[in-house]
Amino acid sequence: MDAIPVPLVNATAPAMNATISTDEPLAFPTNISSFIAFLYSFSALRDWVKLIVVGGLFEVAKFSIPPGNTRDMQITTDVPRGNSPAVVLEGEDENVNEFYKSSRKIAYLPSVFLTYSLWYKRRWMTITRTQQQAGIYGDKENVLHISILTELLQEARRFYMAGQEHNMCIYVADSSANHWNHVACRAKRSMHSIVLEPGIKDILLEDARDFLRGKSWYAERGIPFRRGYLLHGAPGSGKTSMIHCMAGELGLDVYIISLSRAGIDDATLSELVNGLPERCIALMEDIDAAFTHGVSRGGMSDSSEDSGKTPSKSGEVASTAGKLSLSGLLNALDGVGAQEGRILFATTNKYSALDPALCRPGRMDLHIEFKNSSKFQARELFERFYLPTPVSEREEQEKKEPCAKEEERKGSGNEDDSVESHNVTKTVFEQNAERGLFTGVAHTGRAPILGPARIAELADRFADAIPERECSMASLQGFLMSYKTRPVEAAHEAAAWVAKERVARETEREKEKERGKGNKKGEEKYDIVEENTKDQKAAVPHSSTPCNCEKVPRCRSCGGALAEKINLPLPPSPVSKPASPPGLPQELPLLNVTNVADAFASP
Numbered sequence: 001m002d003a004i005p006v007p008l009v010n011a012t013a014p015a016m017n018a019t020i021s022t023d024e025p026l027a028f029p030t031n032i033s034s035f036i037a038f039l040y041s042f043s044a045l046r047d048w049v050k051l052i053v054v055g056g057l058f059e060v061a062k063f064s065i066p067p068g069n070t071r072d073m074q075i076t077t078d079v080p081r082g083n084s085p086a087v088v089l090e091g092e093d094e095n096v097n098e099f100y101k102s103s104r105k106i107a108y109l110p111s112v113f114l115t116y117s118l119w120y121k122r123r124w125m126t127i128t129r130t131q132q133q134a135g136i137y138g139d140k141e142n143v144l145h146i147s148i149l150t151e152l153l154q155e156a157r158r159f160y161m162a163g164q165e166h167n168m169c170i171y172v173a174d175s176s177a178n179h180w181n182h183v184a185c186r187a188k189r190s191m192h193s194i195v196l197e198p199g200i201k202d203i204l205l206e207d208a209r210d211f212l213r214g215k216s217w218y219a220e221r222g223i224p225f226r227r228g229y230l231l232h233g234a235p236g237s238g239k240t241s242m243i244h245c246m247a248g249e250l251g252l253d254v255y256i257i258s259l260s261r262a263g264i265d266d267a268t269l270s271e272l273v274n275g276l277p278e279r280c281i282a283l284m285e286d287i288d289a290a291f292t293h294g295v296s297r298g299g300m301s302d303s304s305e306d307s308g309k310t311p312s313k314s315g316e317v318a319s320t321a322g323k324l325s326l327s328g329l330l331n332a333l334d335g336v337g338a339q340e341g342r343i344l345f346a347t348t349n350k351y352s353a354l355d356p357a358l359c360r361p362g363r364m365d366l367h368i369e370f371k372n373s374s375k376f377q378a379r380e381l382f383e384r385f386y387l388p389t390p391v392s393e394r395e396e397q398e399k400k401e402p403c404a405k406e407e408e409r410k411g412s413g414n415e416d417d418s419v420e421s422h423n424v425t426k427t428v429f430e431q432n433a434e435r436g437l438f439t440g441v442a443h444t445g446r447a448p449i450l451g452p453a454r455i456a457e458l459a460d461r462f463a464d465a466i467p468e469r470e471c472s473m474a475s476l477q478g479f480l481m482s483y484k485t486r487p488v489e490a491a492h493e494a495a496a497w498v499a500k501e502r503v504a505r506e507t508e509r510e511k512e513k514e515r516g517k518g519n520k521k522g523e524e525k526y527d528i529v530e531e532n533t534k535d536q537k538a539a540v541p542h543s544s545t546p547c548n549c550e551k552v553p554r555c556r557s558c559g560g561a562l563a564e565k566i567n568l569p570l571p572p573s574p575v576s577k578p579a580s581p582p583g584l585p586q587e588l589p590l591l592n593v594t595n596v597a598d599a600f601a602s603p
């Protein structure tokens with residue numbers, strides 16, 4: 001057969017120009033083998049063929065070889081709030097530090113009806129999310145089909161938790177529906193920033209840690225795995241701040257339940273408590289607020305009075321639809337649905353108004369009294385507020401001004417500069433304040449350079465001026481804030497400030513008397529003022545409120561001598577509480593932190 005001449009290949013053609021000879025015309029192959037040999041003579045084509053074969057094999061292997069150790073798992077989520085189904089990884093991650101274990105979930109949300117393919121740690125996986133009609137009401141159910149690696153989720157959780165290590169998150173009950181809304185994540189507050197009598201913080205923290213470690217201890221004894229702390233005492237003494245610090249230290253999120261919230265009733269509360277995650281802090285602030293007229297087991301609630309209902313034989317007040325009753329609260333706290341592993345913190349300024357049933361161990365295991373500031377606390381607060389200038393900065397300053405040594409500045413020098421610069425600011429401020437442009441204190445100027453010894457000296461002077469247990473910590477903080485960069489002035493002015501506060505308090509007392517005279521039901525009205533202060537209190541920031549150190553209603557910074565004023569019964573003595581939590585052997589003493597702290601504090 002004659003060879004059919006083929007056209008010469010262009011030597012400059014990009015793909016096949018490397019080894020093709022142009023000397024002799026190539027004969028076209030007449031059979032398959034010679035055709036292959038013919039093609040194979042093109043070296044670049046050889047490389048292409050290899051590439052296609054290897055790629056093909058790889059693709060086939062990908063679909064035919066199941067990845068080792070991979071399990072198919074189906075995770076179903078309910079129709080989510082805000083349409084965000086969360087994939088929940090069951091069980092704890094053992095690699096997470098005990099105190100950073102948390103109830104936070106990992107949410108993974110692929111698009112609907114798309115299949116995602118990915119390699120993870122040399123393993124192949126696919127994820128598909130579908131939506132199915134479920135239930136007679138046509139609710140949509142999200143289904144995730146995951147060729148899963150548990151490790152991936154665990155690693156994702158570790159990654160997430162590492163990011164959250166310095167934060168704590170706050171959830172509040174949704175005002176319309178009975179579920180929890182995430183409101184914010186905040187940087188953890190350092191325990192160091194809370195100033196209490198020696199020992200109190202340690203006892204509280206150690207007790208909570210011990211509780212969290214003791215799941216099996218509770219299970220073995222059949223005791224509900226819950227712990228309750230009741231923080232009571234003067235307003236602005238650090239109860240809420242302490243709880244936030246505890247949450248940070250324990251790595252737990254805070255779930256705030258406002259019992260005075262409009263619309264909260266027994267059923268809602270029960271649902272909210274049941275919806276708490278396993279490891280969390282539930283916070284009920286101003287727990288007395290829900291029971292303004294002292295609902296008790298032996299008495300009648302307002303609602304029952306209104307509706308003419310009588311207490312049951314057991315003394316429990318029947319739950320009234322649409323309202324929260326004491327029995328509803330107690331049931332929510334220790335009913336079967338009440339979440340295991342949760343820590344309850346309740347706060348109140350009216351300890352005496354609480355029903356003993358609510359305070360008993362098992363519900364509120366530790367009662368801790370927060371008092372107005374002691375001299376010790378005032379000194380500590382001052383020292384933590386005005387930190388000494390770092391050594392390096394002091395040295396640098398001394399190099400620049402060799403004569404301006406710290407000792408030489410005492411009583412003059414930098415001190416005077418500081419006062420002067422602030423006087424200028426104050427003058428400008430005062431001028432504007434007179435024109436009604438703003439109120440408060442503006443901060444400008446640089447803090448003086450002071451070492452630890454000088455700060456300690458000023459702190460002593462400040463503490464000397466603060467009377468024992470008369471001012472709230474919040475009011476002291478407010479005072480120091482107005483001297484933010486002027487520690488020397490703060491120490492010098494403290495005594496005058498206290499005197500001024502006493503006068504203001506006296507004036508307020510006179511006014512109250514006048515109001516009382518004009519109102520036959522003075523005491524009753526007084527009571528209502530306090531009872532309604534939940535919202536009013538929230539509207540009055542601590543730092544901007546004058547101290548009026550001695551318990552004035554509406555003054556958030558002050559302790560409440562209201563108990564005396566409205567002749568409430570004296571707070572139940574801690575020793576009158578049951579001696580041991582139910583189920584615990586009687587010989588286990590109930591720890592009374594107030595007493596322990598007093599013991600610590602006494603010289």
Ligand SMILES: Nc1ncnc2c1ncn2[C@@H]1O[C@H](COP(=O)(O)OP(=O)(O)OP(=O)(O)O)[C@@H](O)[C@H]1O
Nearest residue numbers: 193194195235236237238239240241473474477542
């Ligand atoms: N013991 C304290 N140590 C440090 N700061 C404190 C202390 N007590 C109060 N403060 C400061 O005062 C402010 C108010 O404190 P906090 O809200 O914790 O008081 P509270 O006892 O919960 O008040 P209330 O009973 O009115 O809710 C916070 O800014 C806090 O920093």
